[in-house]
Amino acid sequence: MRFRLWCLVGGVAFATMPQAHAQSASMNLPKQVEAGSAFSIQTSGSGKAALFIVGFGQVLRRDIQLGEAASFAAGDLHNAGHYFVALVGASGTDNGAFDVTPAAQVASLSFLAKPSRLPVSLHDGISGAVYVFDAYQNLITKPMPVTFQLSGTSGAVETRTAQAREGRAWVQMDSAAKEGAAQFAARVGDISNTRIIQQVPGDPCSLRMSARPSGQKIELQTDPLRDCSGNAVPDGTIVTFTEAYDGRQTTVDVPLKRGIAQAELPAYNGAKISAATGVVLGNEIRWGSNK
Amino acid sequence: MRKLTRVICSVFALTLPLGASQPTVRVEPGDLQGPRALNDQTREGVVRDYLQAWQSVSAALQQNRPELLDRDFVGTAKDKLTDTIHDQVTTGISTRYLDRSHDLQIVFYSPEGLSVQLVDNVEYEVQVLDHGKLQTTQTAHARYVVVMTPAEVRWRVRLFQGVSE
Numbered sequence: 001m002r003f004r005l006w007c008l009v010g011g012v013a014f015a016t017m018p019q020a021h022a023q024s025a026s027m028n029l030p031k032q033v034e035a036g037s038a039f040s041i042q043t044s045g046s047g048k049a050a051l052f053i054v055g056f057g058q059v060l061r062r063d064i065q066l067g068e069a070a071s072f073a074a075g076d077l078h079n080a081g082h083y084f085v086a087l088v089g090a091s092g093t094d095n096g097a098f099d100v101t102p103a104a105q106v107a108s109l110s111f112l113a114k115p116s117r118l119p120v121s122l123h124d125g126i127s128g129a130v131y132v133f134d135a136y137q138n139l140i141t142k143p144m145p146v147t148f149q150l151s152g153t154s155g156a157v158e159t160r161t162a163q164a165r166e167g168r169a170w171v172q173m174d175s176a177a178k179e180g181a182a183q184f185a186a187r188v189g190d191i192s193n194t195r196i197i198q199q200v201p202g203d204p205c206s207l208r209m210s211a212r213p214s215g216q217k218i219e220l221q222t223d224p225l226r227d228c229s230g231n232a233v234p235d236g237t238i239v240t241f242t243e244a245y246d247g248r249q250t251t252v253d254v255p256l257k258r259g260i261a262q263a264e265l266p267a268y269n270g271a272k273i274s275a276a277t278g279v280v281l282g283n284e285i286r287w288g289s290n291k
Numbered sequence: 292m293r294k295l296t297r298v299i300c301s302v303f304a305l306t307l308p309l310g311a312s313q314p315t316v317r318v319e320p321g322d323l324q325g326p327r328a329l330n331d332q333t334r335e336g337v338v339r340d341y342l343q344a345w346q347s348v349s350a351a352l353q354q355n356r357p358e359l360l361d362r363d364f365v366g367t368a369k370d371k372l373t374d375t376i377h378d379q380v381t382t383g384i385s386t387r388y389l390d391r392s393h394d395l396q397i398v399f400y401s402p403e404g405l406s407v408q409l410v411d412n413v414e415y416e417v418q419v420l421d422h423g424k425l426q427t428t429q430t431a432h433a434r435y436v437v438v439m440t441p442a443e444v445r446w447r448v449r450l451f452q453g454v455s456e
Contacts, residue, residue, distance in 0.1 A: 032455060050421065050426070052384070052419050052421070052427070054384070054386055054417065054419050055375075055453070056348065056352075056371075056372060056451065056453070057371050057375060057453075058371075059375055059379050059382060059386070060378070060382075061382040061383075061384060061421070079371055080452050080454070081453035081454075082431055082453035084417055084419070084427070084429045084431065086419055086426055086427035086429070088426050093426070097431060099453065099454075099455040101455055112406065114402065114403035114405075124326075127326070127402030127403055128402075129325075129402060129403065129405075129406065131438065131450070137367045137370075138452060139436060139438075139450055139452050141436060141454050165324070165398075166398060166399070166408060166410065167436065168401075168408055170324070170325055170326075170399075170401060170402055172326060172402060
């Protein structure tokens with residue numbers, strides 16, 4: 001019991017001891033310091049002391065003479081954040097704190113763009129998010145306009161401006177009607193960051209085939225396949241030809257070559273032939289006298 | 292014996308302000324910016340991983356061991372904290388951080404799902420030790436802006452910055 005009481009009294013005395021002598025060494029702190037800028041801390045008192053500036057971003061320690069100013073050169077303290085300051089002299093300690101704010105000048109943008117490849121004419125298909133940084137990789141949290149620009153192969157440029165809040169801005173944009181590589185750029189002042197987005201044709205808009213006899217076979221051929229914006233559907237897209245005759249069904253899957261699909265099926269009088277690709281159904285042909 | 296008692300008492304006094312108590316945590320529903328909805332599971336994961344990141348950074352700065360940051364920090368945040376630990380080693384300093392309370396708000400979930408931004412009004416305590424000797428204990432209320440990005444199995448802190456209120 002006596003031991004505990006001694007500990008408690010000792011602990012309290014230890015914890016309050018620096019405050020009892022806090023007037024001996026004192027300092028005058030700035031309220032804020034811009035990241036990377038020079039600043040000084042004026043001290044008063046006499047004798048030697050150690051000055052500690054401590055934060056998650058940086059830690060500085062200086063041995064100083066009380067009564068003089070501790071000067072910090074440009075770049076000494078460059079990480080934004082909240083900093084504790086302690087001036088520890090032989091006769092006491094003075095505590096304080098200040099904030100280091102990001103530099104005003106934008107130096108880089110972290111740009112997240114998605115996707116890297118998408119179909120044409122997709123509403124809100126392209127998204128971009130930007131984080132704004134100064135030269136020391138501090139997030140600049142003061143509001144500022146961020147311009148997003150999407151420029152495609154056709155020369156058309158779509159521009160949106162968003163206000164950055166807490167250092168970030170975002171946008172959603174439609175993909176262009178014309179296929180090809182588009183430049184997706186984010187810009188603040190003179191600083192920009194660009195991503196390339198490949199806009200590819202969408203699904204076929206319609207499917208039309210024609211048929212002609214070839215001995216005991218029927219030669220089937222589609223018209224060139226295009227999406228709803230008129231872009232050629234890429235080779236390799238599968239077209240399925242189906243022939244139904246006498247309760248039986250024959251199916252052939254054919255990839256597009258040079259924009260068209262071709263197939264041969266047995267020629268049966270009265271056969272019903274159809275074509276489809278993805279969710280698009282083409283015309284139907286009844287082979288025979290009314291082909 | 293008396294000397295030993297004094298040492299025990301000094302340790303007691305040193306550790307008294309920085310107990311092992313859990314911080315109080317309040318997560319505000321807030322005004323989430325961005326077109327992407329944040330489901331409850333993601334929200335809980337982000338908050339859990341962020342609070343664990345505080346434990347990691349506290350341990351790393353107390354023990355001056357940058358490898359303790361690996362699980363919870365990445366990118367700029369990890370680089371800067373690692374540099375801070377090197378500063379501490381160079382100057383003979385170690386710091387003990389204890390988060391007392393967090394008032395959290397998730398303010399942004401980016402459209403592509405690759406980043407989450409939080410604002411944390413946090414109360415925390417720091418002890419500064421110079422070559423093992425306690426120099427000061429201070430408490431702060433500060434506002435932190437945090438950006439977290441998804442890793443394999445958790446969210447990691449990519450940006451961790453105190454901002455002026």
